[in-house]
Amino acid sequence: VSGALASWVDGTPGDTLPAVDRGLQYGDGVFETVLLRAGRARFLDLHLARLRRGCQRLDLRFDAFEGLRADIAAALAQAPPLAVLKILVSRGSATRRGYAPAGDEIARRVVSLWPAPPLSPDPGGVDLVWSPHPCGDDPALAGIKHLNRLGNVLAAAEAQARGAFDAVMRAGDGRLVSGAMSNLFLVTRRGLITPEVDRAGVAGVMRAVVLREAATLGLLVTVGHITPEDLVSADEAFLTNARIGVVPVRRLGEHRFAMNHVCRRIAAHVEALDA
């Protein structure tokens, strides 16, 4: 029914969990979406490091990384050449009612294997729309990939309804944050720039890879404040996420980007990384 190829709950093959799980009740947990390619979980250490940071931020005690790695190995053993692995860690079943954790919950992990149909984005780039909803600043939750994703759901639904690849989310003050399911970079004469994710947004793994690899490619990169006006003076724009890699933007709202060669160089470099 669901489209998942296989799944494990706390290491045991299975696809159900208790309804009192705080991940369902409150979105109290974190997740990762990992690309499996040719028998490897790409950038796994970056994914697991972010998962760990997310748990720490939520004061969610999860230490079953050994078991998690075994789940991942089991998934890789049956994965097609290209697949997506979703790792979800929740605070576990509620031991009483109410928002505040009791402190005696036992974290739960759910690992599921999904097909990854080949992407065929237009080589000229993808088209984006502006999300109509400002996304709220929430420094306590920004950067981590927690389970409170309704803002992304609404923005992604908007993109879908308008035939766009993704929707760009802005904060209340107008600054760019990210795509609904991606991070956003601009290519300018001063190098690359991508929004900070310390007040809103997710610190994507592919974003981290681009930030890390930029120097190798001789590119300056800045993490900063981007206004909608900055778009107009940018040469290129591109999206990143673990599934899609690096994808050029052809159009964002009314603005068209004429070029994408820097983006394509980065995409080829990242694609070729043996990770």
Place this chain on the structure above:
Amino acid sequence: VSGALASWVDGTPGDTLPAVDRGLQYGDGVFETVLLRAGRARFLDLHLARLRRGCQRLDLRFDAFEGLRADIAAALAQAPPLAVLKILVSRGSATRRGYAPAGDEIARRVVSLWPAPPLSPDPGGVDLVWSPHPCGDDPALAGIKHLNRLGNVLAAAEAQARGAFDAVMRAGDGRLVSGAMSNLFLVTRRGLITPEVDRAGVAGVMRAVVLREAATLGLLVTVGHITPEDLVSADEAFLTNARIGVVPVRRLGEHRFAMNHVCRRIAAHVEALDA
């Protein structure tokens, strides 16, 4: 294990659900917490109306209200004299991976019955702390009781750690929004005032009851903007939620409220309502 006395998933006794439920994956759903008292679900119509509004806001098609009322009747039949009923409606199992709903999901409802130990708040009122985290403005999600509640979880954990009854959440601009698990009212010389919930916070059912009943009690009531400075000039403050009813605040951060007689009059009135 969980403390729930009974639960139903889509009308069938049970306490598990598929891990691909979008309520778990993204917090894609809404919930209600209803007080059951002496064989009645208090203010049920207000709860169901809010549930319906929440589903509409999320474009989540749920129309099994007849089945839901049957679940509630089953719960009432086995509830102790005082109990809490939690109703959760999710968009249902994901039919593919990704934030945007495919459109063919089938909404799922989970109804669980919980004990409601008698409250014994100090008759002089409860003590509150300030939540250290600003809560983000998110007009698309404000007012409804959706499943993205990590902000409330962190604030409630903070209250618990500091021995307080609840934590007051403020927006980035400093205005008061609500408690982590309650709505907040001030009593001033000009009547009652409670924060708007059109940019952040939840439109609580007990808040709606107080707004509705104020006229009967000869009280003016305003829904507006409240700054921390407004607290100092207020005569009283009180909290509302469906479980606790109306509870006076003795202290909020450094500020003490000397009086609570208006609050106590409202509390007694609401408590006596035959609903």
